[in-house]
Amino acid sequence: MTKPQDDIRPFRIDIPQEQLDDLRARLANTRWPDELPGVGWSRGVPVGYLKELAEYWRIGYDWRAHEAELNRYPQYLTTIDGQNIHFLHVRSPEPDALPLMLLHGWPGGFTDFLDVIGPLSDPRAHGGDPAAAFHLVIPSLPGFGFSTPLAGPGMNAARMAGLLVELMSRLGYGRYGVQGYDTGSWVAPEMGRQAPERVAGIHVNALMTFPAGQEGEMDGLTPVEQRRWQAMQNFNDGYLQCNSKRPQTVTYGLHDSPVGQLAWIVEKFKELTDPPEGLPEESVDRDRILTDVSLYWLTGTAGSAAQIYYEEISAGAWSGAAEGGESTAGDGAGDGSGAAGNAWSGQDGDWAAAARGTVPTGVLVSARDVTIRRWAERDHNVVRWTELDRGGHFLAMEAPEALVGDVRAFFEKLR
Numbered sequence: 001m002t003k004p005q006d007d008i009r010p011f012r013i014d015i016p017q018e019q020l021d022d023l024r025a026r027l028a029n030t031r032w033p034d035e036l037p038g039v040g041w042s043r044g045v046p047v048g049y050l051k052e053l054a055e056y057w058r059i060g061y062d063w064r065a066h067e068a069e070l071n072r073y074p075q076y077l078t079t080i081d082g083q084n085i086h087f088l089h090v091r092s093p094e095p096d097a098l099p100l101m102l103l104h105g106w107p108g109g110f111t112d113f114l115d116v117i118g119p120l121s122d123p124r125a126h127g128g129d130p131a132a133a134f135h136l137v138i139p140s141l142p143g144f145g146f147s148t149p150l151a152g153p154g155m156n157a158a159r160m161a162g163l164l165v166e167l168m169s170r171l172g173y174g175r176y177g178v179q180g181y182d183t184g185s186w187v188a189p190e191m192g193r194q195a196p197e198r199v200a201g202i203h204v205n206a207l208m209t210f211p212a213g214q215e216g217e218m219d220g221l222t223p224v225e226q227r228r229w230q231a232m233q234n235f236n237d238g239y240l241q242c243n244s245k246r247p248q249t250v251t252y253g254l255h256d257s258p259v260g261q262l263a264w265i266v267e268k269f270k271e272l273t274d275p276p277e278g279l280p281e282e283s284v285d286r287d288r289i290l291t292d293v294s295l296y297w298l299t300g301t302a303g304s305a306a307q308i309y310y311e312e313i314s315a316g317a318w319s320g321a322a323e324g325g326e327s328t329a330g331d332g333a334g335d336g337s338g339a340a341g342n343a344w345s346g347q348d349g350d351w352a353a354a355a356r357g358t359v360p361t362g363v364l365v366s367a368r369d370v371t372i373r374r375w376a377e378r379d380h381n382v383v384r385w386t387e388l389d390r391g392g393h394f395l396a397m398e399a400p401e402a403l404v405g406d407v408r409a410f411f412e413k414l415r
Contacts, residue, residue, distance in 0.1 A: 175199075208370070
């Protein structure tokens, strides 16, 4: 009889040279558009900035060097319910380490966590307490990177969570923690709901929280929370509308044009990193950004990675908001806040959260996050709340030491 562990296969990244040659040729032959003078970043990524970045990607960025760096870590593939799952499995030298799964978001990947792998798995070697060590499992979420192709429609956060709970079982981990941001902050609580007896704790950052249309829920928001709610309503959600409503249509441009894929992703690094007025590479190393973009391009996953938005917004709990129900936040003229047509709004009661989680949850809020505590505590069993005065959406790359410190502190009492 085949054991589950037998389906776990070693994996190494080895992109064929012809794909790299094709990428460089496409970059060299880019058909560049005109742009309006003097608009800067206000209408999208400026041509001058993108030309320089694309040229660096073509002749300055060394994929093979970064591929070799990634292959330093043990990687594996397994198939669960027809879905291929790629993951890093970095065991700590400390035998009593707590297993911990790290979950990325969009437009990220497993490479987001490269700067925290060492400190979390081997704190002794990084000036930390060996009792704070973790065995790390870092998957590519279904549809992202090498966790392809998608097994079919319906791959929402709950289904992803079920696959990842099974992955931890296949690895022999009966009790473990989960950390996630962005999409990972949707999936991690679902793992806790599905396997509360196994998930010791959930730690999240870049957690999205929404009003649910309940009486009084907007009363007494602090000035900081009011700013966060306003920022959520004013957020430029053009990418989200495309991903959640027509992921296949937008895929053609991203899948066929590396510069299109580059612009699509680097705009998010510009908008979501700290400080917002800086260039993306002032917050995250330029090569790290290009490794992320390269993985989307080389794996052809612009479309499959976008499907989670369709599943969660157009087909899921946010369906009313994503369809543009009337918002009480104003008509949004010119600022993108109209309607829960900005799919974040949900203020008319369209947001339907899952049953409140019972697993102890820690929430880390960066300077750019829009998380509102009362709504987080409504949906999750929040036992630790930390607010930073720095950092943005991509905290594992922007402020890895802050993320490592809070993860260690949160799980200290849950081991």
